[in-house]
Amino acid sequence: MQVKPYNYVSVIYSHLMRDISFKEWTKYICELIDSNNLDNPKILELASGTGLVSEYLHPIFPEMVLSDISLSMLKQIECQNKNVVCCDMRDLPFKEKYNFIFSTFDSVNYLLRKKDIIKMFKEVEQILSDDGIFTFDVSLYKNSLRHSKVLNRKGTTKGMKYFQYSSFNKKNRIHTNKFKIILENGIIVTEIHKQKIYPFEFFFDAVSKTSLYVSNCYRAFTFKDANPDVDRAQFVIKKGKKC
Ligand SMILES: C[S@@+](CC[C@H](N)C(=O)[O-])C[C@H]1O[C@@H](n2cnc3c(N)ncnc32)[C@H](O)[C@@H]1O
Numbered sequence: 433m434q435v436k437p438y439n440y441v442s443v444i445y446s447h448l449m450r451d452i453s454f455k456e457w458t459k460y461i462c463e464l465i466d467s468n469n470l471d472n473p474k475i476l477e478l479a480s481g482t483g484l485v486s487e488y489l490h491p492i493f494p495e496m497v498l499s500d501i502s503l504s505m506l507k508q509i510e511c512q513n514k515n516v517v518c519c520d521m522r523d524l525p526f527k528e529k530y531n532f533i534f535s536t537f538d539s540v541n542y543l544l545r546k547k548d549i550i551k552m553f554k555e556v557e558q559i560l561s562d563d564g565i566f567t568f569d570v571s572l573y574k575n576s577l578r579h580s581k582v583l584n585r586k587g588t589t590k591g592m593k594y595f596q597y598s599s600f601n602k603k604n605r606i607h608t609n610k611f612k613i614i615l616e617n618g619i620i621v622t623e624i625h626k627q628k629i630y631p632f633e634f635f636f637d638a639v640s641k642t643s644l645y646v647s648n649c650y651r652a653f654t655f656k657d658a659n660p661d662v663d664r665a666q667f668v669i670k671k672g673k674k675c
Pocket of ligand 1: 554
């Protein structure tokens with residue numbers, strides 16, 4: 433397959449994600465929809481990437497809207513979804529309201545400054561309907577400790593050789609993934625992804641700076657309460673004040 437220049441890392445991303453069960457991840461997203469009694473959800477996905485969740489979600493909710501800051505990631509989307517918007521989750525262009533806004537797989541960790549996270553909450557606040565929920569997962573400290581070794585890997589896909597180097601700086605809590613890709617013609621492309629591993633408590637603090645509140649915070653993929661020691665937490669955010 434001939435890979436178009438803008439697609440290298442997004443193609444590698446889809447390849448690396450082949451072992452992750454997005455079917456199971458989508459099931460959990462559907463359970464979050466059901467447990468909040470959203471019968472006819474109007475759905476917006478933030479940082480959808482190559483649309484791996486929407487492959488399963490779109491057949492159930494064909495009106496769902498996908499968005500991501502990266503056009504090359506969006507261009508990899510395989511489902512027939514026409515509702516795709518290239519935008520930054522810190523500056524959302526939507527005028528309509530949604531009652532189910534979500535993001536998966538550490539995407540929120542890509543916002544590197546605390547003020548970016550608050551900005552995202554403030555943007556979501558504008559377009560979340562009064563009965564709606566905003567849910568996202570975050571990768572926490574233990575996950576980075578665990579995965580910084582495992583994620584050093586290499587392989588081949590679609591004629592490209594790739595190397596992934598992963599490291600976690602405990603001091604500034606930045607988790608870096610560097611991708612080196614050697615194309616068939618020998619040209620080397622590199623891309624560096626940085627994620628901030630915020631303290632668990634920070635998200636509660638950031639939400640409190642808006643009119644939103646944390647309705648629940650689960651150990652990801654479950655409905656059990658999370659704590660600062662879990663690998664990944666799933667936040668469920670609502671409008672108003674907690675009763
Ligand atoms: C780890 S990928 C996850 C993609 C997808 N949610 C999934 O589960 O496969 C992180 C995604 O966040 C996107 N992203 C990073 N910063 C963003 C921002 N400020 N606004 C919107 N998307 C962003 C990246 O382009 C990338 O597609």
